Amino acid sequence: MSPLLELDRVNLSIGSVPILTDLSLTIRTGEVLGLVGESGSGKSLTALSILRLLPHGSRLSGAIRLEGRDLVGLSEAQMCAIRGNAISMVFQEPMTALNPVKTIGAQVAESLVVHGKEDRANSAREAGRLLERVGLSGDRVSPQRYPHELSGGQRQRVVIAMAMACRPRLIIADEPTTALDVTIQAQILDLLKEIVREDRLSLLLISHDLAVVADMADRVMILKDGREVESGPTTALFRGFRAPYSRALMAASAHVPDRLATRVQPQTRNTLLEVNRLVVDYKLSGQGLMAQLTGRQGRLRAVSDVSFTVGAGESVGLVGESGCGKSTLARTILGLQSPNGGHIRLDGEDPHGLTGQALRDLRRKVQVVFQDPYGSFDPRQTVARAIAEPLYLLPELSGTEKRLRVSEALVSVGLTPKDGGKYPHEFSGGQRQRIAIARALVTRPRLIVADEPVSALDVSIRAQILDLFARLQDQYGLSYLFISHDLSVVRAITDTVLVMNAGEIVERGATGAVFDAPQHPYTRLLVASAPKLDAVLAARATREQVNA
Amino acid sequence: MTRAHTSFVIGAVISGLVALSAAVSLVWTPHAIDTLNVAAKLQGPSAAHLLGTDQYGRDLLSMLMVGARTSIAVALVAVGIGLGVGLPLGLLAARRGGILDEAVMRFNDLVFAFPALLSAVLITALMGPGAFNAILAIGIFNIPVFARVARGAALALSSREYLMAARVAGKGEGRVTLEHILPNIASLLIVQASIQFSLGILAEAGLSYVGLGAQPPLTSWGRMLNEAQTMMAFAPQLALYPGLAIIITVIGLNLLGDGLRDLTDPRLRRRTA
Numbered sequence: 001m002s003p004l005l006e007l008d009r010v011n012l013s014i015g016s017v018p019i020l021t022d023l024s025l026t027i028r029t030g031e032v033l034g035l036v037g038e039s040g041s042g043k044s045l046t047a048l049s050i051l052r053l054l055p056h057g058s059r060l061s062g063a064i065r066l067e068g069r070d071l072v073g074l075s076e077a078q079m080c081a082i083r084g085n086a087i088s089m090v091f092q093e094p095m096t097a098l099n100p101v102k103t104i105g106a107q108v109a110e111s112l113v114v115h116g117k118e119d120r121a122n123s124a125r126e127a128g129r130l131l132e133r134v135g136l137s138g139d140r141v142s143p144q145r146y147p148h149e150l151s152g153g154q155r156q157r158v159v160i161a162m163a164m165a166c167r168p169r170l171i172i173a174d175e176p177t178t179a180l181d182v183t184i185q186a187q188i189l190d191l192l193k194e195i196v197r198e199d200r201l202s203l204l205l206i207s208h209d210l211a212v213v214a215d216m217a218d219r220v221m222i223l224k225d226g227r228e229v230e231s232g233p234t235t236a237l238f239r240g241f242r243a244p245y246s247r248a249l250m251a252a253s254a255h256v257p258d259r260l261a262t263r264v265q266p267q268t269r270n271t272l273l274e275v276n277r278l279v280v281d282y283k284l285s286g287q288g289l290m291a292q293l294t295g296r297q298g299r300l301r302a303v304s305d306v307s308f309t310v311g312a313g314e315s316v317g318l319v320g321e322s323g324c325g326k327s328t329l330a331r332t333i334l335g336l337q338s339p340n341g342g343h344i345r346l347d348g349e350d351p352h353g354l355t356g357q358a359l360r361d362l363r364r365k366v367q368v369v370f371q372d373p374y375g376s377f378d379p380r381q382t383v384a385r386a387i388a389e390p391l392y393l394l395p396e397l398s399g400t401e402k403r404l405r406v407s408e409a410l411v412s413v414g415l416t417p418k419d420g421g422k423y424p425h426e427f428s429g430g431q432r433q434r435i436a437i438a439r440a441l442v443t444r445p446r447l448i449v450a451d452e453p454v455s456a457l458d459v460s461i462r463a464q465i466l467d468l469f470a471r472l473q474d475q476y477g478l479s480y481l482f483i484s485h486d487l488s489v490v491r492a493i494t495d496t497v498l499v500m501n502a503g504e505i506v507e508r509g510a511t512g513a514v515f516d517a518p519q520h521p522y523t524r525l526l527v528a529s530a531p532k533l534d535a536v537l538a539a540r541a542t543r544e545q546v547n548a
Numbered sequence: 549m550t551r552a553h554t555s556f557v558i559g560a561v562i563s564g565l566v567a568l569s570a571a572v573s574l575v576w577t578p579h580a581i582d583t584l585n586v587a588a589k590l591q592g593p594s595a596a597h598l599l600g601t602d603q604y605g606r607d608l609l610s611m612l613m614v615g616a617r618t619s620i621a622v623a624l625v626a627v628g629i630g631l632g633v634g635l636p637l638g639l640l641a642a643r644r645g646g647i648l649d650e651a652v653m654r655f656n657d658l659v660f661a662f663p664a665l666l667s668a669v670l671i672t673a674l675m676g677p678g679a680f681n682a683i684l685a686i687g688i689f690n691i692p693v694f695a696r697v698a699r700g701a702a703l704a705l706s707s708r709e710y711l712m713a714a715r716v717a718g719k720g721e722g723r724v725t726l727e728h729i730l731p732n733i734a735s736l737l738i739v740q741a742s743i744q745f746s747l748g749i750l751a752e753a754g755l756s757y758v759g760l761g762a763q764p765p766l767t768s769w770g771r772m773l774n775e776a777q778t779m780m781a782f783a784p785q786l787a788l789y790p791g792l793a794i795i796i797t798v799i800g801l802n803l804l805g806d807g808l809r810d811l812t813d814p815r816l817r818r819r820t821a
Contacts, residue, residue: 334716360718368716376709379813380731386710390717439713 002068004029004202005050005087005170010062012042012049012226019045020226023062027170032196032203034217034234036210038249038458039429042226043206047172050204051087052079066170085115088163092175094155098147104131104158105143111165130161134191152322153184157191164195171195172204177212181321181485186529189216208458210253211531214238214540222246235544238537248460253533255463256492257470259315269311272347272446272479273333273366278306279341280328302328304503305342310447315473315480317494317511319487319526325503326483330449333481334368335359347446364393367440371452373432377424383410384420387439394443409438412475413468430461437468447479454489466493487530491515499523556807562800566793570616579607581614582765590783602772602786603779611767612793618679618768619797622761623748625683627741630690635737637691638698639725642706653699656692663689665754672760679768682761686751690744697740701733735809742805746798753794769794 003026012020020042027033037043048054050064052071064071066086071079083089088111091097099107108127112118118126128143134157147155156176163171173192177185193216196203207213213220214234221231222245229243241247280303302325310316320326331337333344335351343350351362367390370376377386387406391397397405407417413434424432433453440448450469454462470493472478484490490497490511497514499507499522507520518524578598585605592600599608641652662670668685675681702725705711714724749769755761756770764771769790776786 331712334712336712336715363716363718366716368713370709370713372709376713378710378714378728378732386713389714389719393718436713 003027003065004031004067005204006063006065007046007050008063008065010046010049010060010064012045012054012058012060014055014058018226019058020049023223023226023228025221025228025231027202027204029169029202030196030200031219032205032217034213034220035204035206035223036208036213036220036249037223038208038460040225041223043223044174045226046223047089047174047204047206050172051083051089052076053083081115084111084163084168085166086168087170087172088166088168090156090159090163090171090173090176093179094152094159095147097159098155100147103144103146104136104141104150108143108158108161108165111162115166117166127161127165130165131158133164133195134158134161135187136161151184152180153187156180156184156188160188160191160195164199167199168201170202170204172206174206175208176205178208182487182531183321183525183529185212185531192216209531210250210459211533211536214533215531215536222249235537235540238533250533252460252463254488255459255466257463257467259470259474259493269314271309272312272314273310273481274345275309275329275333275342276307276345277342278303278329278332278339278344280325280332280337281340282328301503303332303339306500306503306505307342308498308505308508310479310481312446312479313473313477314496315482315494317490317497318481318483318500319485319490319497320500321485321526324500326500327451329500330368330451330481330483334366334449335363360393360395364390364443365445366447366449367443367445369433369436369440369448369450369453371455373429373436373456374424376436377432379423379425381424382420383422383424383427383435386424387420387435387442390439390443405442406438409442410435412441412472413438428461429457430465433457433461433465434468437465437472441472441476444476445478447481449481449483451483452485453482455484455486462489469493487515487527488532499526553807553811555803556811559800559802559804559807562796563804566616566797566800567620569613570620573610573613573617577607577610577613579610581606581610581767590779599789600785602775603783608786608789611772612769612789615767615769615772615790616793616797618762618766619749619752619770619794622679622683622686622752622768623745626686626690626748626751627745629683629687630694630744631737631741634691634694634696635698638695638700639702639729641695642699642702643721643725643729649699652695656695659688660692665751665758668755668760677760677763679762679766682752682755685755686748689751690748693744694737694740697736698733701736702729705729705732735812738808738812739805742801742808745805746801749794749797749801753790 005027007023007025010020010023023046025033035043035046045054049060050071052074054060060072062072066082071082098104105124105127108130109123112123112126113120128138131141131143132138136154136157141150141154147158150158176192177188180188189212192203195201205213205216217234219232220234220237222229222243224245229245230237230241241250279301282300282302306329308316318326318329328337332339338352344352346362347365349362351359354362384406387409388402391402391405406420410417410419415431415434415438424435427435454465457465466489469480473480480493482490482494494511496509497511498505499514499520501522507514507518507523514523515527518527587605589601589603589605591597594600597607597609599612601607602611637652641649667688668682671681671685711724711728714728719727752761752768753770753773756768757774759774762768762771772790773787776783776790779786
């Protein structure tokens, strides 16, 4: 069978930087090709090369053949007829991929009209049919709705409907589920599978997640620095990677740091943090001046009657999907938000009841590491100044002592004191997360609240940062409240886990026990939705044996 | 030399020359501008009068130098008023939110609804014409501009995690605003200030042209344009010189603001260094 799409020794450079080197790949009709790599591996630019949506200053050579026709030499007008028509794309971020001022029906209809598939009158009906096909039936989600009225998963369904509109032969999906919660991810992946099977489409699936790719793809290619590392049929490839890089990638994705803390008996720990029947409400915004003046505002209960403790030297995981209230809970513990009920005791004291020096003394005991290694630093501050910021809580230190603390913190996270003079943008994502950890360590805290600290990192960097967390815990006897949506990360680093849904803690217990035998229906759903490489590969092997 | 450097240098040179000539005019001008010499009226450029003379025989170069003084002073103080009042208001609105935000922004809308010229007419009607009242009118007009820019930029930063990190470090709302928000919106404010500065020069020229700005014997570029209009037919150079001065100064200020913005950003600074 001749390939649908064939990349033949494609080279791409932007400016003087080589992006892709001698990249060749083929996708047959009805086939799913998984493209795996870490950030900077060139996987997204491979997709943009196929669509010829490259940034200015790019030089593309080699051949990209769609059903034998070379796309590299085509004019912009000819490419416009192919984009969205023969080849379409599903993007990572469904909110920014949709136009906020147009209804979803109109946006799906638009691609039909642009490519002359339907006239205006029929296009609306066809758009309704397509939305129904992706699970947005008109009686529940009307085509007259706007993107902001939809959830993240529903928006991604709209994007998929748009991609399918002109019955393309190839869909390129670039990290289509990375921005979604795991339960939603499972649904969207199922939808993509179904579409590929029923319409005999080809799918180029780009992902950093080995488990997702192993589940979806017929064949997999691993990319590094714009070159193919290795490729092959999924089962055979995952059974025995030949390249050291692939093996390292595989090992990193399943990495569990070695922790001494796990050997401590939980009973012997003193309670460091006690959260008792905590309630946090939000005023609903978006209401007018009159509502504010009269005080008639809606309220949203973000955290509802939550109680738990964190022992000294203990690592507690907090798992839940977006909007479940886990970040609000973290903010309240950090003292950034006042509770509406219940109380918090940190080392026996209530951070919301203290002021002045007593509050500063308490605050230095709890520090925070945020998710976004880019947004968590003031771009105008040097690294040393950023790390020194929490030392505001220790006014008794002299300038020399402060500088010493900053150097110590930098060294303890694997950087050098000299790095303090640089600016955050001069560091990679992983290094920035080390800097964020250094900032949290500088007051010598007892508890670190880590809000999705490794979610934005590549797997190999993630493994290093988890190791760092583990080492620092052993070294300084730290307690962690580790917030994440990623069950494998929580499993790797925590002793006990709290599962949160809609503001309430629905299940709690020793991490291994909760994940191996979840009791609450929501925990079961969460565990079942999370892609697990071993399980996926086993299921695939069974399926292939049956078919053979 | 990079683009940022080029525009900064050109802008700085032009603005510097204008400021310098204004400063020099305080102690020395080629000729006195308050003595009329009708015998020497409407002369062309010569060794004695580099740019020639006007209909009263005053030296045009000296007039331009003194005019620069008025124009710069008016625009500078007006930007100062706008920045001094508008920036704190905008930051307050962004950080406090709620009713305060609404009140500040509606007040801004109210001020914005009156064009600078109308405010100037109003103020002039109440207090009489003069350079001071022109400053006041242009300055009041600048307040909502800076308030809006500051509020919008501060709001865009408000969800950044480094602000939260600073709060966890025990810093209060005001301190976080001063240490993190202000430096990060400074580039926007610099650009806006350079735009408002050039608009101020234009507004002063406009107000003086209709007779609401600087009053004789004080001169300004706008005043010179006003006086030149009756002579347009046979001495167009009288309008040409102050007009050119305004254009060149405005371009210079815009280039300066652009360059300053790029140079104060550490991300751009490293790349261009």
